[in-house]
Amino acid sequence: MAKLVINVDGSRHAVKAAGDTPLLYVLQDELGLTGPRFGCGLSQCGACTVQVNGKAIRSCVTPVVGVAGKKISTLQGQGTAEKPSALQKAFIDHQAAQCGYCTNGMIMAADAFLKKTPNPTEAEIKKAMNPWLCRCGTHYRIVAAIKDAAKAMS
Amino acid sequence: MPETATPPSGLSRRHFLAGTGAMFVALTLPRLLEPKSAFGAIESGKIGPPTVNATLLDSWLAIGGDGLVTVHTGKVELGTGVLTTTMQLAADELDVAIANIRVIEGDTWVTPDQSYTAGSQSNKVQYGLTGGLRQAAAEARLALLNMASAQLGVPADQLTVTDGVVSGGGQKVSYAQLIGNRTFDLAITGKAVPKTFQQYKVVGTSVPRVEVPAKALGEFEYVQYVKVPGMVHARVVRPPTLDSKLVKVIGFPHHRKPAGLVAVVAKGSFVAVVAEQEYQAIQAAEALQLQWNTAPLPSFDNLYNDLRTLSPTTDRVLIDTKDVDGALANAATKVEATYYHPIQMHGSMGTSCAVASVEGQTATVWSGTQGVYQLRGAIATALGFPTPNVHVVYTEGSGCYGLNGADNVSLDAAVISQQVGKPVRLQYSRADEHKWENFGQPYVHSMHGGLDANGNVSVWDFVAYTASRGGRPGPPANLPTGVMMGFTESPLAASPPPTPTQKPNTVDNSNSGPSYVIPSQRLVSHSGPHAFMAGPLRSPNRIQNTWANESFMDELAHAAGADAVAFRLKHLADQRLIDVINLSAKMAKWETRPSASKIGGGRYKTGRGMAAMVYEGDNGYNSAVFQVTVDTQTGKVVVDKVWTAQDCGPVLNPDGMKAQAEGCLMQTISRALIEEVKWKTDGITSVDWETYPVIRFNAMPETFEFQAINRPDVTVMGAGEVLITNGPAAIANAIFDATGVRLRQLPMTPARVLAALKA
Incomplete structure (x- = not known):
């Protein structure tokens, strides 16, 4: 079997797992990334969200073989403590996390959304984010953070 | 192998x-344990102490040679902000910058046993005058001042501390120089007097949560x-x-x-x-x-009948003024209602x-x-x-x-x-x-009450039926896994003797008693064996009891032809509860009139309702006004606006408290309108987010206003479970105001609302 190679946040990685393994497990267990995480394994909650070629996808149901050769980006690729992305900074400024388990999906989904919709209304933000679940009830802060980030990015 | x-x-x-087998392998030092700051007893590197001795100062904190203060806390960060309020406390008591504080949370080798991080107790315990971190930190500060006094030759009361540096008589010495990398070897004496809330500079401010940046950057190390x-x-x-x-x-x-x-x-x-x-x-x-x-499960459809007929049960008589039957017979107006609360999950x-x-x-x-x-x-x-x-x-x-x-x-x-x-x-x-979690408990509440000739509540008769099995460990069989492994389950608790009292709402800590001054009261609960494992779910028992009590108080107000706010106020003696009710009513621009006296025409009907309580009788006041719109064609309920006021004593972190209220708001709407664990006899059918849905962005109320009454002169109370407790009753009361129809079963799904509208 030919070795699978994936491109994550600008780096290439050879994959040990079988090709049908969901991308999430490769990112978490092989690459040691701490952005995407397991929430449901059913594409229902969005905690595992990463971007593939700029589109937000659920890595818990995406076989790794399907994303070879594509550009995968994760939360840790968005920014750093010294240089956070506009969304990361807005989430920190608004304290838009309680347990923070959903935060990865929120930021990765919002980033893909803002690329397509740079100046969204609050209603558009809520509609776009509706498929992503937060159980702590941080919704107000997430919406406010996305609004702020949109302004900062425009 | x-x-x-x-x-x-x-x-x-x-x-x-x-x-x-039997081969002993030397224990690897755990990842999170820093040997330098760790409790002394791990020196052997093999086995930790049975319990960290909470009476010793070194069990609570250590000061490194670099001046960093390491705090050991048994109350852990669950996403609620407790880690940050803990650091605020240490910063103020020790006069050390937050940036120079580290915390080791919940480690059986390092941190004192402070029981569970639960029940809105964390800040209450740590900020208590004795027994928690506040006292330990005050003791440490006193010991450090005494050391500095001896070293500098300046009386301790003439010394000041800034960022871990003690100054006096024109001289300076740092905590690190005084004790860095050494132990205090002192017992906590109780002689040190903690600072007052008025003296605190960091406590009371919106210090941003210390772990949020790591969470937003994707660098946070979850257990996963x-x-x-x-x-x-x-x-x-x-x-x-x-x-x-x-x-x-x-x-x-x-x-x-x-x-x-x-x-x-x-x-x-x-x-x-x-x-x-x-x-x-x-x-x-x-x-x-x-x-x-x-082994088949009992029928889902018979849950509430089963709760009433379970045997054996643990029976509790929480209040009995011994005159309830007569008072009910003599009441000018009688009201009775039964409320149903489903099993819900974390x-x-x-x-x-x-x-x-x-x-x-x-x-x-x-x-x-x-x-x-x-x-x-x-x-x-x-x-x-x-x-x-x-x-x-x-x-x-x-x-x-x-x-x-x-x-x-x-x-x-x-x-x-x-x-x-x-x-x-x-x-x-x-x-x-x-x-396979330990679910939140189901309840049936059978309520009877009466009004006297003046429209005051004269009698309150509360009977609660619930079921429980397992709970927190303790015994392994408190958890589903322990049952599967065959460990013995704890027997049903024996019924305690009746504890009649004249003082309502302090007889248990589960909000069984109403907050109101009512002359004749009887509160009885029955808890039988559950088919499922049960355990505390945010506001355990308290949200169920408040759902019944605050719905019933609203029904009594309606029977009296009274305004819901005014009716509550005239039955209250607790000024702090009166204050939050008045404040929330003012925030909502509450229109004084009986509920359901202004029902609009048309398909969409809007109304407002309120609920208020003091959590656990002494652990936080909240009053909430909810405005809802009911679609009378579909039965769908939308929460439009919410105004809430609370009093949890001194406000430790205003933004943190508000964040907890926001979380309570979303969860309480979810639990009131959507959430119910379902099953068939061959298994639970609530298995994912489609079969057990929870609230999403599209159900955010358009307005949420929150105010806290800050009381720096009283003890700290919990702020993480107060608003959630009021939500279900406040929403049902608002639906009643909007439509004149009373919902008595949770969740208030479109199908249930529609059925009630058509009844």
């Missing part, structure tokens, strides 16, 4: 794998990311129902050993597969064939995960538990180890809101690690989490 770790590569050979060298991955395979018995492990289809399989582990009816990689474990678990003897966003490393006769377990010491006891029992041989290290997981799967998964991982002789990481599937 030990024989017990040999996989049954095909048809079942032995499904009970005995514990691994803990890695130990040599670690393998496990997956559990659950029975159809809790009391089903494993007949045999059939094996894998076509006798084919799944890729990467390490072992199949079974103990009683507990089954797990172990593999080299996580996804391999998942695939193996799906492929494994088991034969079960299925529903953590991330499935629970733990990493356990059992080596010889010792175990290290990284866990998102709310109680490291209590979990340690359960694991030690399950592994057959002396308690001190188990080291539990708290590592934050997904928000739990009570007893989610965190303890259960930790027990699972420890048992599996013992069986396979390797460090094991176990993360549940979504169905494992949904179906």
Whole structure:
């Protein structure tokens, strides 16, 4: 079997797992990334969200073989403590996390959304984010953070 | 490889794998423990102390040679902000910058046993004048000032401290110079007087939560990311129902050993597969064939009848003024109502995960538990180890809101690690989490009350029926896994003697009693054996009791032809509760009139309702006004606007308190309108987010206004569970105002609302 190679946040990685393994497990267990995480394994909650070629996808149901050769980006690729992305900074400024388990999906989904919709209304933000679940009830802060980030990015 | 770790590569050979052997392997120092700052007793490097001695100052904090202060806390960060309020407290008591404080949370080798991080007790305990961190930090400051006084030759009362540097008489000496890397060797005397809230500079300000940047950057190390060298991955395979018995492990289809399989582990009816990689474990678990003897569940449709007829039950008489039957007979107006609260789940966003490393006769377990010491006891029992041989290290997981799967998964991982002789990481599937947590309890409340000729409530008769099984560890069989493994469950608690009292709402800490001054009262509860494991879910019992009490008070107000706010106020004596009710009414521009006296025409009807209570009788005041719109064609209820006021004593972190209220708001709407665990006789059917939906962005109220009354002169109360407690009744009361129809069963789904509208 030919070795699978994936491109994550600008780096290439050879994959040990079988090709049908969901991308999430490769990112978490092989690459040691701490952005995407397991929430449901059913594409229902969005905690595992990463971007593939700029589109937000659920890595818990995406076989790794399907994303070879594509550009995968994760939360840790968005920014750093010294240089956070506009969304990361807005989430920190608004304290838009309680347990923070959903935060990865929120930021990765919002980033893909803002690329397509740079100046969204609050209603558009809520509609776009509706498929992503937060159980702590941080919704107000997430919406406010996305609004702020949109302004900062425009 | 030990024989017990040999996989049954095909048809079942032995499904009970005995514990691994006797060889003692020196314990690896756990990842999160910094030896320098750790408690002295780990010097041997083998086994930790049975309990960290909370009467010793060194058990609470240490000061390094670099001036960093390390605080040891038994109250852990669950996503609520407690870590930050803990650091604020240490910063103020010690006069050290927050940037120079580190915290070790929940570690059975390091931190004092402060019981569970639960019940809105964390800040209350740590900020209490005695017994918590505030006292310990004050003792440390006093000891440091005395040391500085001796060294500088300046009386202690003439010394000042700024950022860990003591100044006086034109001289300076730092905490690091005074004691850096050394222990205090002092008992907590009780002589040190903590500062007052008026003296605090950091406490009372909106210090941003210290761990939020790591969470937003994707750098936060959840328990789901803990890695130990040599670690393998496990997956559990659950029975159809809790009391089903494993007949045999059939094996894998076509006798084919799944890729990467390490072992199949079974103990009683507990089954797990172990593999080299996580996804391999998942695939193996799906492929494994088991034969079960299925114990049927009771009927879902009969739940509430069952609750009333369970036997035996634990019966409690909380108040009995002994004149209730006569007062009911003599009441000018009688009101009766029955309220129904379903089983609900914690529903953590991330499935629970733990990493356990059992080596010889010792175990290290990284866990998102709310109680490291209590979990340690359960694991030690399950592994057959002396308690001190188990080291539990708290590592934050997904928000739990009570007893989610965190303890259960930790027990699972420890048992599996013992069986396979390797460090094991176990993360549940979504169905494992949904179906096998300790659920929030169902309730039926049968309420009778009466008004006197003046329209005052003269009599209140409350009977609650609920069911429970298991709970927090303690005993392993308090958790589903412990039951599957065959541990003995705790018997139903004996009925305590009646505790009649004239003082309402302090007789138990579960909000059974109404907050109101009512001359004749009888409060009785019955709790029987549950078919499911139950455990505390945010505002446990309190939200159910308040749902009944605050709905019923509204029904009495309606019977009296009175305004809901004014009616409550005239029955109240507690000024702090009166104050939050008045403030919330003012915020909402409450229109004084009887509810349901202004029902609009048309399809969409809007109304407002309120609820108020003092949590646990002494742990936080909240009053909330909810405005809802009811679609009378579909029965769909939308919460439009919410105004809430609360008083939890001194406000420690204004933004943090507001964040907790926002979380309470979203969860209480979700629980009032959507959430209900469902099942058929052959198993639970609420298995994922489609079969157990929760609130989303599209249900955010358009307005949420929050105000806290700050009272720096009184003790700290919990702020994490107050608003959630009022939501269901306030929403039902608002629906009544909008439509004139009373909802008495949760969740208030469109189908239930529509049925009530048509009745």
